[in-house]
Amino acid sequence: MPHASAEAIALTGMMGAGKSTVAAHLGRLLQRRLVSTDAEVERRAGKPIARIFSEDGELAFRALERTVVAGLAGPFVVDLGGGAFCDPSSALRLLGTARVVYLDVSAGEAARRLGGGEGRPLAASWERLLAVRLPLYRRAHHTVRVDGRTAEAVARTIVDLLRAPSPRPSPLAGGKPPFPPPGERESPKGGRS
Numbered sequence: 001m002p003h004a005s006a007e008a009i010a011l012t013g014m015m016g017a018g019k020s021t022v023a024a025h026l027g028r029l030l031q032r033r034l035v036s037t038d039a040e041v042e043r044r045a046g047k048p049i050a051r052i053f054s055e056d057g058e059l060a061f062r063a064l065e066r067t068v069v070a071g072l073a074g075p076f077v078v079d080l081g082g083g084a085f086c087d088p089s090s091a092l093r094l095l096g097t098a099r100v101v102y103l104d105v106s107a108g109e110a111a112r113r114l115g116g117g118e119g120r121p122l123a124a125s126w127e128r129l130l131a132v133r134l135p136l137y138r139r140a141h142h143t144v145r146v147d148g149r150t151a152e153a154v155a156r157t158i159v160d161l162l163r164a165p166s167p168r169p170s171p172l173a174g175g176k177p178p179f180p181p182p183g184e185r186e187s188p189k190g191g192r193s
Contacts, residue, residue: 007075007097007098007099008072008073008074008075008076008077008078008094008097008098008099009026009030009032009076009077009078009098009099009101009158009162010072010078010080010085010094010098010099010100010101011023011026011077011078011079011080011101011103011158012080012082012084012085012100012101012102012103012137012140013082013102013103013104013105013137013146014082014105014110014129014130014133014137015082015110015114016105016109016110016111016113016114017082017103017104017105017110017146018103018105018113018146018151018154019079019080019082019103020036020079021151022103022146022151022154022155022158023036023077023078023079024151025151025152025154025155026077026155026158026159027077029155029156029159030077030159030162032075032076032077033074033075033076033077034076034077034078034079035072035076035077035078035079036078036079037065037068037069037078037079037080037081037084038079038081040068041061041064041065041068041081044064044067044068045064049061049081052064062083062087065081065083065084065087065090066084066087066089066090069084069087069090069093069094070089070090070093072093072094072097072098073097078098080094082129082133083129083133085100085102085136085137085139085140086132086133086136086137091136091139095139095141099141099142099162100139100140100141100142101140101141101142101143101144101158101161102137102138102140102142102143102144103144103146103154104137104143104144104145104146105146105147106147107127107130109146109147109148142158142161144157144158144161
């Protein structure tokens, strides 16, 4: 993907993967504006995510998040909230309009980075969430392991990946759908089997 492409670059993964920090480095390397879906949700709600969860509930947060993702357009680096790519309509949009990169972090590394998880309403259920989200994250165009690597090194790896042709066809351009039918699985080469 040329650096001047109008295609967005969206980073997804569990809390503690370093999406915000990597996105800042990636935006600098590619000279692109950074968009944080969590920050935009907080701006629209007029309160922090922890308060949205406690006062309005997770469903209200996810609805706001879905609206933010639906409005994304342009050559941005997008720091997605951990659950944004797990929403079917958001994932379909992102897979068709962006290069999605899953930042894969281990439970141990995430725990070290998150500390007590203050301000993160779902931190206590990290491993349970990963079990549910992992098959959804694996739909991303690229996966980058982050354990033991600096955010700068991860961002440079992503830049190298972006120079290669997109590995999966866009579902909005007549490609295969991003959600395989039940019983169909991904092959090791990224195609369907």
